[in-house]
Amino acid sequence: MKFQFFRFYALVVLAAALLIWSFNQIYNAIQEPNKSYQVDIDYFIERYNQPATESGNSTGQLPLFNTISAESLVLPEDVEQLLDTGNVIALSDDNGNTFYYKKNQSGQTLTMFGPFQDVKKDSNIEPYIIPLFYSSLACLILFLMRPIFRDLQQLQNEAAEFGRHPTPMSHSIKESSNIFPLAKSFYSMSDKIVSFIQMNKDLSRTISHEIRTPLARMKFMLEIIAPKIKRSQKERIQNDIAEIESLVNDYLSFAKVENEADSINRERHSMKNFLQEIYDKFSIYEQETAIKYHSDDVMAYFDQGSMSIAIQNLLTNALRFSKQTISLDFRLKDDTCILSVEDDGPGVGDNADNLMQPFSRKNTKEQNHKGFGLGLYIVRKVAIWHEGEFSIAQSDKLGGAKMQIRWPNN
Known part of the structure; x- marks a missing residue:
């Protein structure tokens, strides 16, 4: 990169010196x-x-x-x-x-x-020499700087496209460009990221097949030996198998969120009907926990599949910690969609930022719950896909946790 810098610097100095010398000769010719x-x-x-x-x-x-x-x-x-x-x-x-x-x-x-x-005759061109000089100098700088910013714009567009669809970047920046070392680093980085994504996909398929197959054999063997072992031992083995399956399922969901962001399709849906369907799915839990549901009857833009996963993850998380009540609320304010899930559990305290990170878990003595910290991370990714944000705070209405997704309705 130093070579490109000194080359560009020398080119600017040489061009400026040539321009100054040319106008000096013209001025001297007029004044001669x-x-x-x-x-x-x-x-x-x-x-x-x-x-x-x-x-x-x-x-x-x-x-x-x-x-x-x-x-x-x-x-x-x-x-x-x-x-x-x-x-x-x-x-x-x-x-x-x-x-x-x-x-x-x-x-x-x-x-x-x-x-x-001495009678000095006014020249017709002399009053325009200085403005013409500075105009030419500005055009020279523009001529020299434009290729750099053109290449930077091209590299920015390629990087943005790579962020939307992680595929190897097209090497459109020529080696003669002043920003070629920067572009080369981007291209190398994109190749490595694509390689990591492919490795992650391969790992997901391996986990899905290679771990679930021995788990199925373990379940089969457990049923065979169940009459010969104590009930407590059987339950312990069953819990261990269930925990491994839960980890596998969470990891597969995590990999899907990381690798399939390009399938997001935001369309216009009735938010009230959409939440009604999710509420009906969770109505089986109302004997233990009351779920209060409210939504404005408006049309909103969102991806139905990913948003459904996010809301179900929020409700599942609330069910783990709530005591009696959960609130599901949606409203449209200043063309911004606001979806909130609140509970009357112990709250989040100072762990709000940590809970949105993958594989983070909330430690509490009051609840012995399963989970591996991927549900809220998936919610955060869905919010980002919708150009919005996900926040966790203390609920003023119910006293527990308040988890909220905001995204623009466009």
Whole structure:
């Protein structure tokens, strides 16, 4: 990356120096005095027609020929050589008057013609030199910077597409680009991530097949030896098998959430009818826990499959900790969907952030529950897929935990 930086820096400096030199040459060409010693006839006419009050007479301002001694001028050696070779030289005094000199044939005298006052003629292009220079400098910087930001935009689009669909990124950034080392790192990272995802999928299939098969054999053998062992031993083995199965199922759900985000399809659904179906599924638990359900009769945009899993995970989690009551509530506020599940359990305390991490579990002496901390993580992922957020707090209404999903209704 250092090579690309120094290359770009040298290119900017060289281009800027070339541009400055070019405009300096143009400016000097405009400001260059006329060295041909040709006198403009308009100058004589203007001087002749000047009012007499300025000089006392109308012809006093005209340049005149005079003869002076050659020794009256002290000149540098190179200028003296010009006079000796018969050239005409021009000298200006402190008042801005210019006199022309030429050495006579005798070599002892000089013919002096003047004075001429410098008349600076306005150039048509001179007022535009400075604005044109800065405009050209801005265009130069834009020309040099545009390829970098174009490649950065291309890399950003590829990274965003990779985030939506984790497939190997197309190597569209050329090696000549200044950001190629950065793009190369992105491409290498994307290849590794795709490899990890594929390995995770393979691991999920392995767990699904290789672990469930011996578990089935263990269940079969347990039924065979059940009459020969104590009831407590049988129940303990059954609990261990059930715990392993629960871990396998949770891990498979976790892998599905991680790897199948591209199947999300947000459509417009009736939220009241959708929650009614979920409420009916959990109505079998109302003998132990009362589930209070309320929803605004509105249409909302969400993915029905993933949102159903998220809400069921929230209700299952609430059933583990609630004592008597669970509240399921949905409302639409300022075009934002707000879904809340509250319970009257012990609450979450200071563990809210940890509970949303995978494989984290809440330690409590009051509840001996099964689970491996993946349910709330899946809820959080579903919220992210819907461009929303998932939060856990203390419930003011029931006193236990309050878990809430927010997402934009668009």
